[in-house]
Amino acid sequence: MFDRDEDVLDRVIDQLRQPVEMDPTLDTAIMTRVAAGGDRVGRLAAVWEWAWRPREISVSPLAGLGLAAALVGIVVWLAGRNPRVGPPVAGPSTVQFVVVAPGAASVSLVGDFNDWDGAATPMHAARSGALWSVTVPLTPGRYRYAFLVNGSRWVADPAAPRVPDDFDAPSSVVTVGG
């Protein structure tokens, strides 16, 4: 894809330094918010500042005792409640897998979640043909996976942690939080 003689990092930096044109209508959106003054961010910041501003509060000894008694009562009441039965149920999370496979005719995602079935989760190429991606719902847990290129070549995710599998084929691991 690139000449070995040329430092690939120099090419990356050259690419990233290319000008990026943002949508000029952004100016209107920004100036509208600026002119409006009390925008969403401003109001939130003001509330945040108000909430954190220290204040002096005068409390009589009798009121202090009353407050302390009320707090003890709340703690005792909370401790006496029936604990929730069973663990919380976590729903599936949507995880997008992406791999660069320029020139590939087909790419599939295989892993613990689809019994390593090469036909179960085909990936879709962007129109440039280099990027292949698929989105799958996964319940919380740890999954081993790999990409199957052209139906026969197993490729591990280059950036994800690798784990050995039962057949000495390269595979990666993803952990989905609950």
Added chain:
Amino acid sequence: MVRRRIPSQGLQGHNDALVTRVPDPWVYGEVTSDAEIVRRVRDGDTAAFAVLVARYRDRLGRYAVHMLGDRSDAEEALQDAFVRAHRSLARCREDAQFGPWLFGILVNRCRTAGRRAARRHRMFVRDEVSLERASAPETSDRAEWEDTVRWAMERLAPPLREAFLLKHVEDMEYAEMSRLTGTGVSALKMRVMRAREQLRALLTEVERV
């Protein structure tokens, strides 16, 4: 140098006229320094802020797009940065340093936006606009390289990506990066080095596929 008189009317209550009124390139254009514009905004000429927006939009946008990997997230971070900068203009101690100060605000907004994107469980964020543009047949080689670079950048941990972009794309000195990010110089040097190593490894892996 002859300068025309700068309109003094503010923008409050005239949102529809925002874009048509400003900027006037002769009055506010490249010949006018950031410091002068900042002073005018502080004096109540809100319209003058549009010149700073136009002046910094694309450069800051480039950082946000590369940092967040998603154009709509980048636009939102950019908007927030400018709005916060305007609101906090009194805290910009040196008017001539508006650019670096604004950049610091954007870096923080990108950190927040990045954490929000991570919570959406997206392992990789696509820049749909660029992908659309990249799919043009006449630019397929270039588009493929753009896709590859974007993919590799997304694979870097955000602190590494941030340090790499500030050092190598924005061409900042480590001392300036440290002031801007609140991170020590030695830690930044290590992040840049690790980012370089990981990028090289990722792109070598792509070459083998």
